[in-house]
Amino acid sequence: MSRTTMSGKAMQTSGGQDIRGVPVSYSDTDAIEGLERATEMALAFRGDAIAEIDRLLERHPDFAMAWIFKAAWLTQAMETRIYDQMVAAVQEAEKHSAHANERERGHLAALQAWIHGDFFGAVQRWEEVLTSYPMDLLALMLVHYTDVLLGDVVGQRDVVARIFNIWDEGVPGYEFVLGFYAFGLEENRDFGRAEEMGRRALAIRPDNPYAVHAVAHVMEMRGRQVGGIRFMADYVDRWGTSNFANHLWWHTALFHLDIEETDRVFEIYDAHLSSDDEHGDKYEELDAVALLWRLDLLGADAGDRWSHLADKWEPAAQNTLYAFNDVHAMMAFAADDRVDAQKALLMANERYVEEASDANAAMSREIGIPFCLAIQDYKKERYRECVDRLLPIRYRTHRLGGSFAQRDIIGWTLLEAALRAQRFDLALGLANERVEMKPTSAQNWRAVARAFEGLGNSGKAGRAEARAQFLTAA
Ligand SMILES: [Fe+2]
Numbered sequence: 459m460s461r462t463t464m465s466g467k468a469m470q471t472s473g474g475q476d477i478r479g480v481p482v483s484y485s486d487t488d489a490i491e492g493l494e495r496a497t498e499m500a501l502a503f504r505g506d507a508i509a510e511i512d513r514l515l516e517r518h519p520d521f522a523m524a525w526i527f528k529a530a531w532l533t534q535a536m537e538t539r540i541y542d543q544m545v546a547a548v549q550e551a552e553k554h555s556a557h558a559n560e561r562e563r564g565h566l567a568a569l570q571a572w573i574h575g576d577f578f579g580a581v582q583r584w585e586e587v588l589t590s591y592p593m594d595l596l597a598l599m600l601v602h603y604t605d606v607l608l609g610d611v612v613g614q615r616d617v618v619a620r621i622f623n624i625w626d627e628g629v630p631g632y633e634f635v636l637g638f639y640a641f642g643l644e645e646n647r648d649f650g651r652a653e654e655m656g657r658r659a660l661a662i663r664p665d666n667p668y669a670v671h672a673v674a675h676v677m678e679m680r681g682r683q684v685g686g687i688r689f690m691a692d693y694v695d696r697w698g699t700s701n702f703a704n705h706l707w708w709h710t711a712l713f714h715l716d717i718e719e720t721d722r723v724f725e726i727y728d729a730h731l732s733s734d735d736e737h738g739d740k741y742e743e744l745d746a747v748a749l750l751w752r753l754d755l756l757g758a759d760a761g762d763r764w765s766h767l768a769d770k771w772e773p774a775a776q777n778t779l780y781a782f783n784d785v786h787a788m789m790a791f792a793a794d795d796r797v798d799a800q801k802a803l804l805m806a807n808e809r810y811v812e813e814a815s816d817a818n819a820a821m822s823r824e825i826g827i828p829f830c831l832a833i834q835d836y837k838k839e840r841y842r843e844c845v846d847r848l849l850p851i852r853y854r855t856h857r858l859g860g861s862f863a864q865r866d867i868i869g870w871t872l873l874e875a876a877l878r879a880q881r882f883d884l885a886l887g888l889a890n891e892r893v894e895m896k897p898t899s900a901q902n903w904r905a906v907a908r909a910f911e912g913l914g915n916s917g918k919a920g921r922a923e924a925r926a927q928f929l930t931a932a
Pocket residue numbers: 671675705709861863
């Protein structure tokens with residue numbers, strides 16, 4: 459049986475294997491094609507992959523791999539409210555796994571590790587599956603995304619490198635492999651190859667938000683703000699209606715922020731990052747906080763936006779599952795001065811690190827809680843304390859997960875706190891680090907200027923300020 463995928467390729471499935479020749483123990487063509495559709499929806503950030511797999515499971519309730527897909531995709535949400543649904547899907551997969559093949563048993567073992575809090579163990583199981591079945595796009599996706607969640611920067615690249623030359627343009631889904639590789643290369647600062655891979659992915663399939671995302675990251679890290687704005691606009695028809703639109707608008711806003719187009723940043727925030735859905739996606743709320751906090755560091759008045767956003771975060775205050783979410787929740791609570799919510803979040807975290815032994819507990823203990831406390835210090839204008847908390851952890855923050863661009867909020871907060879604490883020698887060092895990394899950022903040069911000014915060197919302060927003005931001149 460054949461059909462055409464969204465990318466226009468002919469798709470061939472047969473009972474017992476998928477379109478990439480990966481074995482499936484449930485040899486029903488309708489079931490295997492349905493699973494492929496859900497996988498493609500997840501990869502292309504289109505539609506609702508869970509709803510698609512639920513429809514499939516109504517027709518094929520014994521299809522273990524469909525239950526596995528459902529649980530696996532839910533792992534990536536990192537939200538407590540989804541946890542029960544994920545565990546139930548794993549239990550269904552176990553119930554229907556009597557005839558599961560080796561690959562499917564590997565996926566199931568990964569999920570069993572995950573629901574016991576052993577996220578690193580889950581990655582190991584998925585990697586084993588991928589080693590045996592290099593065409594298993596689902597396993598590749600799960601390892602890559604989980605490496606992003608857990609802050610395994612090298613793994614984000616190397617999991618793709620491991621299988622890269624086994625794949626080629628003739629294998630359905632190659633554009634997604636290129637997208638993963640582009641992002642992994644970018645996070646490991648191999649910007650040229652990253653952009654090439656990202657653009658190759660887009661040449662195959664322009665409707666590929668993850669590849670747009672990887673190229674956006676390259677431009678962000680290289681400080682190509684004007685080019686970045688243009689690139690995002692060129693592709694907005696392709697990504698603007700995808701499930702990744704929120705995060706890609708966040709990236710677009712970062713380009714504008716870097717060249718001090720604050721009004722445009724607020725416009726993007728209001729139009730694309732401020733949903734009224736009280737059960738919004740945590741990633742969506744995370745991007746919103748991450749943008750408002752940056753505006754806050756610049757001294758911009760956010761009006762009642764913090765209050766609206768803190769309302770959305772408050773139900774999550776006591777349900778810690780992912781340190782990266784928690785620090786963003788703390789930003790919203792501290793910025794809106796919600797004392798009880800801050801206490802509840804910290805108490806939940808402290809209770810959690812005492813009781814839990816999962817991967818997130820270590821992230822919370824080493825990075826999450828110190829950063830949460832530093833955020834409180836910052837908003838209470840205890841800038842020295844804020845600096846003292848952030849300085850020891852600044853080079854280990856990748857353990858928190860996310861991207862370099864996302865975690866930059868920590869370094870920027872540290873720098874602003876150092877300036878406000880009048881620790882100008884430290885501030886100069888931190889600002890110097892940032893201009894070396896991104897010399898086209900006006901914000902970075904203004905920080906250098908403020909530090910020199912504080913040190914009484916108005917000559918060098920003027921030179922840095924002139925650089926900032928040059929960068930923002932139309
Ligand atoms: Fe990103």
